[in-house]
Amino acid sequence: MKESRRADRRIQIEAAALAVLVEKGYAGTSMLEVAKRAKASNETLYRWYGEKNGLFAAIVKRNASAGLDQLQKALVDDGPLDEKLARFGASLLKGALSDSAIELNRAAMADPSGKLGASIAKHGRNTVVPMLTSLLKAQRSFGAFTDASDAAEAFIFLLIGDRQARRAIGQLPEPDMATCQTHARIATNRFLSLFGAKSPVPA
Template sequence: MERDLKAATGKREARKQDRRLAIMAIARRMFLENGYAATSMSAIAAELGGSKATLWNYFPSKEELFDAVLDDATAAYRQQLTDLLRPTPDLGATVLAFTRSFIAKITSRDAVQLHRLVAAEAARSPEVGLIFSRVPQRTRQLLAEFFAAAMAAGQLRQADPADAANVVTYLCMVLQQRVLWGGAAPTAAEIEAGAATATEVFLRAYAPERSHSA
């Protein structure tokens, strides 16, 4: 009896999760195609084939749904960073691996499309910009924790880890700006060169301070 109850509960949870993913898939497509302001919860519910009340049971507001869509879109990348940003004796190799992956991520078609959507919508829907700002904040938090450990180990000079995270991410945005303004997507060679430059500049700026003998 208990086993049957657990099995039934598990099936219900699986159905709820499937429904939630279906909602986010529809919402993501509609946000990208129509924009945030022009996408309504009613339209999402209609395409889903359920009532608006059912949709609200999963997401009480459009803002929460948009936040969930962004979180889901970046979850795999955050896990990749969590696996990558671990204490290591070869700090340079890890920073290079990060800059390479980050440049590839922010210049990808999906990321550029989403960035343009937010830029177009933020003026009339300020909540869009506020929600979107949480995405880079999550990445920078992971970086800041990694840099704090590197500073404690003497691999980087003592500084504000959050500032260090901001610096390295800004250094990676050169190619992104080109793509956002309609330029060609970077080649693998351009990503590698951009990553190498960003890494070198960052490591020089945050190199451990040498002790001076008296």
Template sequence: MKQDKRARRADEIEAAAYAVLEEKGYAGLTMLAVARAAKASNETLYRWYGDKTGLFRALILGNVTAVQATLDQAQGQSPMTTLRAFGPALLAMLLGPRAVALNRAAAADPTGDLGRTLSESGRDTVGPWLGRVIARGIEDGSLPRADVSEMIETYFALLIGDTQIRRVTGAMEEPDADWIADRAERALTRTIALFQAAQANSDLDSAGHRP
């Protein structure tokens, strides 16, 4: 019960942090400002998060919870089923208002520290997991033979493209679930098609049948 109460309080503090971030930007995201917005003590914030960077990291990790839940639910499912669930969950998170706020903060940080924190707690965490799913797909034949890292990069490029930048700059509104599902399916289908073609060409070369 005590742990549940702390989790609820942390959710309230992090919601307050997003409100401060959206209103004042990262420069205005002080521990004191968040404490006041959350009606919490400054001491609690420092005890739980350490410092402003620790709070920012907690916001990032909290934002990937939905994606992590999808990954957890996908345990034991086929690689293709997992990928079809993963794509929409990741894209919805990346294009949501909280991710936009975090990316705007990172873009405004001249030190680059926030960008590194965002990468370490986001893509650098999801990427290795995705690599393991793709490797299983290659092994069971549901995905074409390919370099796993190249397939990850291609898939991310087709899935995300310039949508994050457009959201951060305000050039794109938050898309609806149908748009996200359609883009995720097209990204997966095109990734597979590209690497199937590459595999076919490689097989022709190996067999000596290329004209």
């Protein structure tokens, strides 16, 4: 199978998995049901994802991928920190507030096993925060913080706040990229103000 065709099939399978998850919850979702819904073979799902948790981990990774890509670029880029944070923040926020991310979080809250929540944490926040911490540590001339990890957590809080919770209870619509860029610039300015930087990003 060509790589482009494989990528398309993965998107179709993962969309089917989310649909089953919404209907049946994490415990009630089976690889067989997802395979039927996606019109794929059960063998293909196990070959590509390993098992159910691997399938949903792939969806979590896809949601976080744009933000992680921006962080990877920021780690090797010599540009200003404010621009790096604003680009990263917009990409991360778009993924974190997407319909698929919200459905995953809703299902995780209803999953007594905690497996889905653990996967979301592992491939989401627990991957993002250490990378952001590394970026802040590399900014030797920046900031009034003594702990880059605490500073990274502060930026995530300023960026996302209670937006995921409000999305989960139906009080916020899914934002477009322009809205995410605006929120990311505001969060960046507040973060830089809190930690003593002097280069605000136009909101």
